[in-house]
Amino acid sequence: MDYLRKRAIQSLVTIFLILVVNFVLFRVIPGNPVRILIRGPGMTQEIIDKYTKLFGLNKPLHVQFYRYILETFQGNLGISFSYQQPVMGILLERLYNTLILLFPATLISIGLGMLLGIISAWKRGSKIDYFLQIFSLGFWSIPTFWLGMIFIMVFGGYFAVGGMSTPGMDYPNLFAYLKDLFNHMFLPALTLALIMHGQYFMIMRSQLIEELTESYTQTAKAKGLAPTSILEKHTVPNAMLPMTTLISVNIAILIAGFITIETVFSWPGLGTLIYKAILQRDYPILQGVLLFLAVSVVFANFAADIIYSQIDPRVKYE
Amino acid sequence: MVLIEVFKGSVFGKLGLITLAFFVLVALIGPYIAPYDPWKTGSSADEILSSPTFSHPLGTDELGRDILSQIIYGARISLLVGFASASIAMVVGTTIGVLAGYFGGKLDALLMRVVDVFLSMPFLILAIVVVALLGRSLTNIMLAIGLTQWTRTARITRSQTLTVKERVFVLRGRALGATHFYLMTRHILPNVLPLVFANTTLVISLSILSEAFLSFLGLGDPTKFSWGITIRYAFQTGAASMGAWWYFLPAGLCIMVVVLSFTFISNALDEYFNPKLRSKKRMI
Amino acid sequence: MNILEVEGLRVSYSLDGDRHLQAVGGIDFRLGKGEIMGIAGESGCGKTTTVNAIMRILPPSARSEGRIMLEGKDLLSLAEKEMRKVRWGEVSIIFQDAQEALNPIQTVERQIAEPLVVHRGLDKREAVKRARELLELVGVKAERGSDYPHQLSGGMKQRGVIAMALACRAKLVIADEPTTALDVMVQAQILNLLRDLQSEYSLSLIYISHNLSVLSELCERITIMYAGDIVEIAPTEELFERPQHPYTIKLLEAIPTIAGSSAGRLATIPGSTPRLVDPEFECRFYDRCSEGTPECLEGVPPLVEVRSDHYAACFKREGIEEKDGSK
Numbered sequence: 001m002d003y004l005r006k007r008a009i010q011s012l013v014t015i016f017l018i019l020v021v022n023f024v025l026f027r028v029i030p031g032n033p034v035r036i037l038i039r040g041p042g043m044t045q046e047i048i049d050k051y052t053k054l055f056g057l058n059k060p061l062h063v064q065f066y067r068y069i070l071e072t073f074q075g076n077l078g079i080s081f082s083y084q085q086p087v088m089g090i091l092l093e094r095l096y097n098t099l100i101l102l103f104p105a106t107l108i109s110i111g112l113g114m115l116l117g118i119i120s121a122w123k124r125g126s127k128i129d130y131f132l133q134i135f136s137l138g139f140w141s142i143p144t145f146w147l148g149m150i151f152i153m154v155f156g157g158y159f160a161v162g163g164m165s166t167p168g169m170d171y172p173n174l175f176a177y178l179k180d181l182f183n184h185m186f187l188p189a190l191t192l193a194l195i196m197h198g199q200y201f202m203i204m205r206s207q208l209i210e211e212l213t214e215s216y217t218q219t220a221k222a223k224g225l226a227p228t229s230i231l232e233k234h235t236v237p238n239a240m241l242p243m244t245t246l247i248s249v250n251i252a253i254l255i256a257g258f259i260t261i262e263t264v265f266s267w268p269g270l271g272t273l274i275y276k277a278i279l280q281r282d283y284p285i286l287q288g289v290l291l292f293l294a295v296s297v298v299f300a301n302f303a304a305d306i307i308y309s310q311i312d313p314r315v316k317y318e
Numbered sequence: 319m320v321l322i323e324v325f326k327g328s329v330f331g332k333l334g335l336i337t338l339a340f341f342v343l344v345a346l347i348g349p350y351i352a353p354y355d356p357w358k359t360g361s362s363a364d365e366i367l368s369s370p371t372f373s374h375p376l377g378t379d380e381l382g383r384d385i386l387s388q389i390i391y392g393a394r395i396s397l398l399v400g401f402a403s404a405s406i407a408m409v410v411g412t413t414i415g416v417l418a419g420y421f422g423g424k425l426d427a428l429l430m431r432v433v434d435v436f437l438s439m440p441f442l443i444l445a446i447v448v449v450a451l452l453g454r455s456l457t458n459i460m461l462a463i464g465l466t467q468w469t470r471t472a473r474i475t476r477s478q479t480l481t482v483k484e485r486v487f488v489l490r491g492r493a494l495g496a497t498h499f500y501l502m503t504r505h506i507l508p509n510v511l512p513l514v515f516a517n518t519t520l521v522i523s524l525s526i527l528s529e530a531f532l533s534f535l536g537l538g539d540p541t542k543f544s545w546g547i548t549i550r551y552a553f554q555t556g557a558a559s560m561g562a563w564w565y566f567l568p569a570g571l572c573i574m575v576v577v578l579s580f581t582f583i584s585n586a587l588d589e590y591f592n593p594k595l596r597s598k599k600r601m602i
Numbered sequence: 603m604n605i606l607e608v609e610g611l612r613v614s615y616s617l618d619g620d621r622h623l624q625a626v627g628g629i630d631f632r633l634g635k636g637e638i639m640g641i642a643g644e645s646g647c648g649k650t651t652t653v654n655a656i657m658r659i660l661p662p663s664a665r666s667e668g669r670i671m672l673e674g675k676d677l678l679s680l681a682e683k684e685m686r687k688v689r690w691g692e693v694s695i696i697f698q699d700a701q702e703a704l705n706p707i708q709t710v711e712r713q714i715a716e717p718l719v720v721h722r723g724l725d726k727r728e729a730v731k732r733a734r735e736l737l738e739l740v741g742v743k744a745e746r747g748s749d750y751p752h753q754l755s756g757g758m759k760q761r762g763v764i765a766m767a768l769a770c771r772a773k774l775v776i777a778d779e780p781t782t783a784l785d786v787m788v789q790a791q792i793l794n795l796l797r798d799l800q801s802e803y804s805l806s807l808i809y810i811s812h813n814l815s816v817l818s819e820l821c822e823r824i825t826i827m828y829a830g831d832i833v834e835i836a837p838t839e840e841l842f843e844r845p846q847h848p849y850t851i852k853l854l855e856a857i858p859t860i861a862g863s864s865a866g867r868l869a870t871i872p873g874s875t876p877r878l879v880d881p882e883f884e885c886r887f888y889d890r891c892s893e894g895t896p897e898c899l900e901g902v903p904p905l906v907e908v909r910s911d912h913y914a915a916c917f918k919r920e921g922i923e924e925k926d927g928s929k
Contacts, residue, residue, distance in 0.1 A: 010434065017435040025447060124600075141523075141577035143530045146549055146570035149558040156559060213598035215702035221602050222659045223717045224689035230602060233716075234705050241707070255440035256531055263535070264553065274443075278450055278536055286450060290443050297438045313707050313750040599661045 004309060011302045018294045023068050026287045077291070078284035082276070087288040090273065095292075097164060098269030100181075101188055102258060108193035110243075113200025118236060120201070121208035132201070140198030144257045148191045148264035160184040162266045188265040192257050196250065203246050207239035214238075241312050248304040251297050331586025334579035341576055345393040352387040356543050359383055367555075370564050377564035380555045388543050389568050395544035396573070399460055400526035406464030407521050411471025412507075412514055418472070419479025420502055426476075433469050441466035441524075442531055449537040456539045463528045467521050474517055475510050482509045516591055519584035523577045530573055545569040605774055605806045606633040606656075611668035613648070613655050623879050625651040627830040628668070630905065633774070636804040640821035640838075642814055642853070646875055648830040649810045650698075653776045657693055658685050672774065691721040694772040698779040700759035704751040710759075711737070711747030714766045721770050736765040740795060757788040764795065768803075776808045781816070793819060814857060818842060826850050829876050829886040832905055836912040846914035848891045885917065893918050 059067075071077075077087040113136070120132040139147075152161045160166065160183045171177040211217065212235060220230040262271025270289065277285035309315045325331040344351070353375075360366055360382015370377045376385035418429040436444070448462035482488065488505050532538055533546025534553070552558070552566035613626040626648040633639050641649045655666045658677065670677040677688060694717075697703035704713055714736055715729035724732065734744035740761040742754075751759055760780060767775055777796065781789040797820055800807050811817050817824050817838070824841050826834040826849065834847040845851045855869040873890040884899040885891075891898070898917050906921035908914045 010431070013431055014434045014438055017431060018438060021435060021439075025451065137578065137581060138574065141527075141581065142570060142574045143527060143534070143546070143549070145531075145534050145553070146566065146573070149549070149553060149566055150570075152558040153561055153563060161559070209600075212600050212602060214601070215697070215699065216705040218601040218659055219697060219703045220705070222657055222689055222695055224686045224691060224720055225716075226686060227602060229720075234708075238705070238707055252440040252442070256442040256528075259442060260531060260534060264558075274446070275535060278446060281450070283450075286447060290439070290447055293440050293443055294438045297440060301438070314752055317750060317753055599663070601659075601661060 004306060007302060007305050011298050014298050015295055018291065018298070019069060019072065020065075022287060022291050022294075023065055025290075026283055072291070077288035080277075080285050081282045082280045082285075083282075087284050090285070091270070091288055091292060094268065094270045094273045097267065098258060098262070098271065100164075101185060101192070101262070101267055101269060102254070104185070105189040105192040105196070105258075106254070108189065109196035110200050110247075112193060113197035114204045114240070114243075116197070117201045117204025118208060118231065121205045121212065121239075122231070124209060133205075136198040136201040139194050140202075142195070143260070144191060144195045145260035145264050147195060148188065148261055151187050151191055152264070155187060159186045161187060164268055184265075184267075188261050188267055192254075192261050195257055196254060199246065199250055199253070200243065203242060204239060207242060208235060211235040211239045241308070244304050244308045244311070248297075248301040251300055255293060325586050328582075328586040328589060330582040331589075334582030334586070337575060337579040338583065341393055341397065341572070341579075344390060345397045348390045348394050352384075352390040354384040354387045356383055356387040356391045367557075367560070367562055367565070369562075376568050377562070379551060379565055385548070385564055385568065388548050389545070389572060391543045392545045392548055392569060393572065395456070395539075395542050396526055396529055396546070397576070399456070399463065399529040399544070400522050400576075402460045403463035403467060403525040403528070404518060404522040406460060407467035407525070408471050408514055408518060410464065411468035412475045412510065414468070415472040415475025416479050416502055416506055416510060419476040420483060420498070420506060429472075430476075433472055436465070436469050439466070441528060445528060445532055446535065446537060449532060454537055454539055456542065459529065459532060459537070459539065462532070463525050466528065467525060471514060471517060471521065474513055478510045478513050479506055482506050512591065516584070516587050519580045519587065523580040523584075526573065526576060526580075545573050603635045604632045605635045605637075605673055606808075607669075607671040608632065608652075608656070609669040609671070611652065611655060611666065611670060613651050613660065613664055613666050615661075615664050617879065621880055624881050625664075625830055625878060626655065627881065627902070629827075629830075629832045631825055631832060631835060633806055633808060635806055637823065638800055638805075638807045638809060638821045640817035640824040641808060641810045641827060642812060642817055642824055643827035644812060644875055646829075646878070647827040649827055650778055651830075652827075653695065653778055653808065653810065656776070657689055657695060659689070687721070690717045690772060691770055692772055693774045693776065694767040694770065696760075696764050696767045696775065696777040696780045699783050700756070700763045701751055703763060704759065706751055709748050709750055710754065710762045714747070714762065714769055717766070717769050733765070733769070736769060737762065739768075740765045740799075741791075756784050757791065760784060760788075760792055761795065764792075764799070768799065768805075771803070774806045774808070776810070778810045779812070780809075782811070782813075789816075796820065814853060826853070830878060830881075831886060831902065831915060832913075833887065833916070834912075834914045835905070836909075840909070840912050844909065844912070846908050846912065846919050847887075847916050848893050848918075849887050850914075852890075852892075 075088050077091070079085065080087050080090060083090055116132050116136060120129045123129050160180075162184075164184050165177075165180055166184075169180065171180070214235075217230060217235055220234045225233070258269070259271035259274055261267070262269045263275045266272065273285065274289055276282070277289070325335060360378055362382075365374075365378055365382040367380050368374060368378050374384050374386065376389065378384055379388070414429055414433070418426045444466050445459075445462040448465060449458055452458040452461075483506065488501060491501050491505060529538070529544060530546030530549070533544050534550045536550065538544055538547045538550070546569075548569040549566045552562070552569075555562075555565070557563075557565040609630050610628050611626055611630075612624070612628045615623045615625065617623055629648075629652065631639075641652070643649050651660070651664075654660045655664075656670055656672075656677065658666070660666065666678055668678065672688070672692060675688075677685065680688065704710070711730050711733040714733035715724075715726065718724045718729040718732055719726060722729075730747070734747045737747050738744050742758050742761050742765070746754065746758065751762075754762065760783075764780070767777075780796070781792050784792065793816065796807070796809075799805065809817065809821055814824075821838055823835065823837050825832055826841075826847065828849050834841070834845070834850045836844075836846075841850065842854065845854055849871075852869070852871045856871065871890055876886050876889065883902055885894070885901075885903050888894045888898045895918075903915045903917045905913045905915040906919075908919045908921055910922075
């Protein structure tokens, strides 16, 4: 438990540093923040002064920083330039849509990666093994958006390729809504799942190969268990332990993935929000999203540590 | 030479090396072998978005520009950014890692917290922010990607430094009054660099992919062609829905092949430097 | 009545190219019902390979030939599905390193209970209950059953492994150096435990060890193996008082005694064990034997009865049958 306490403190320190970096990046770097905040020509000095006072930009830096921290904890991440609405609200709304896509995609990628990894490890050295390695490695090596475009081209006729729902449609019941949702979700989720599964595949494969050389595997066979039982009850559970830590490593790739997938499929989530914000130079959105994602990553890493300490009895009972 | 030794056993390693050499060659002599100037737009109607023909082996885009030439010129940028970013990442990472490992204590703790912060920032987000703030030039892109990739190198060099630090010849050097700088460059670094180079190929792969992602999102250098930029133009034109496969397929294939080549090379290097001691036999 | 009869057992591993490693080179032995037999020899002599061959748990790269008759049933000819019933149901094994042999992420009682579910059709709860009873039987408090292997001491783990081996009341129990990894005090306790269990339940037991003193404590008969061959089999007392094979003689000389040898130094056997890859057909002990003559290079010496119920494989020892000159 000492280890977890240490990690908790580390996480808090990291979050604080992220806030600092965030502040520095957006307040300090792009020159006069006011000019950026209030774009457009024809700004008179009077208006600039008014807004400077309003946003507290004439105060010393550390006062601004303090105000920034306070506002952030209150959930105030600023106002979006393009939407003229609080960033937090927009972010949460889009986050919901993104999660609807991410959840199934992640589940499929983990399941697929693990399954193929088990097969590959069991049949190590065979043609299937080589084929699966190239298969998973291949998907890991291609840009997600490119695969998305290929799928649009090939499967565009069978599944919806734009947005989350068919525009202007009236849903008579929940089932109709779900059916439409699935139709729109299928290709983006599949693309994401195929790209992401490679990492889980590689780890499961190497871990299982390792576990198959351990003595307890021989004990299981000596006890008269069939190979499927041995895998199911002994080797695979052992091989699966490091997967939790893997999930936190994967988050950066996942984020890159969903941003571009949403863009390609016009899925109205965080990804397209970011894309538009880049186009429109909407700094408050970018700043808010960066903060949100970075803090999520810290939480996810910490959660992974907690989970791992609970599932591995060697760590749990020390 | 050493190269031959390393790749002797590995079919995939050799394949990767040859493929990579091919791409590097194309990148270097690009302007001389590209059939057209990639910026040259087409004039007649049937030169626009045409599928591959003899005169345009990879077809043309919506402005009548030759795709093959775009790919060739794109190779120059994509590979350049990949190598350069990786170099930045490795220099920064090695420096920080060695400093942290060598001096230890408060400096180490501080630097590791910095590493944690950078690790928490999803690499694409960080790169987006940097380029969005600094502007879309090639140098900024290389800088941005380099900033996102250095952390892994830093961790590796730090732990290696910790190991080497306690070795006899280093302790002896300290006893003889060598300066920190001398010890770090003459003793620690030579033992750390092989590990860094083995890690390089992975960093280069990720850099090339990062460049593609950034370009696709519109943060690439608009005055140049790269594989990611080509795919972006294809996307904006709606090439996928139109079935204009020649527009985006080649660029993505190039990325895939180059990344795979690096992966194969990396695996071969790994096998050479850390041969898996097959003392344990498979039980079932 | 013999519970186990092994005939012509040969185990080889195929290596890269056409090379072979012969771990066991055609051995014969038998075990009577309720008997304790020891198998002794240096590391790599084939003791573990032999018992793993009996249970058919060798790595996939190994090939076994010969016959292994368990109460008349040839185990080597059984289909895999049938063999699974035999494993643990009829023959079980006590492994050498308990920590390695156990699954680190499962409780000890669950691992003991597992074969009961698989072979005796008990449901999980009953099986765990029985597992706890078994733990008490081997001297471990039942509530320790819910611990994980790393939470138990070396001795407790080994007792757990013994309990596991006895779970299904197997006809034949093999103990593969069960005390080698333990310190001397614990070793003695485990030996006593095994002795008690064996006499209580009339177990047929094969006990493997490289330590002849331990075997002399427990076993009625001892088999000596060298480089994949059996070189001597004899009742314990007979073996110690009238060893026949040069290797056995040297082994016994090497045991340090309280009285000490006259030279004041430990006796050793010069040289090292021969390579088992692509073996030559000659007596394998020749290079280290003090009695070797050129005729020893003409073939592998067969195991013959040199005294009553005492077998040795050495060209320099005469079998008791042949009076007419044939061996």
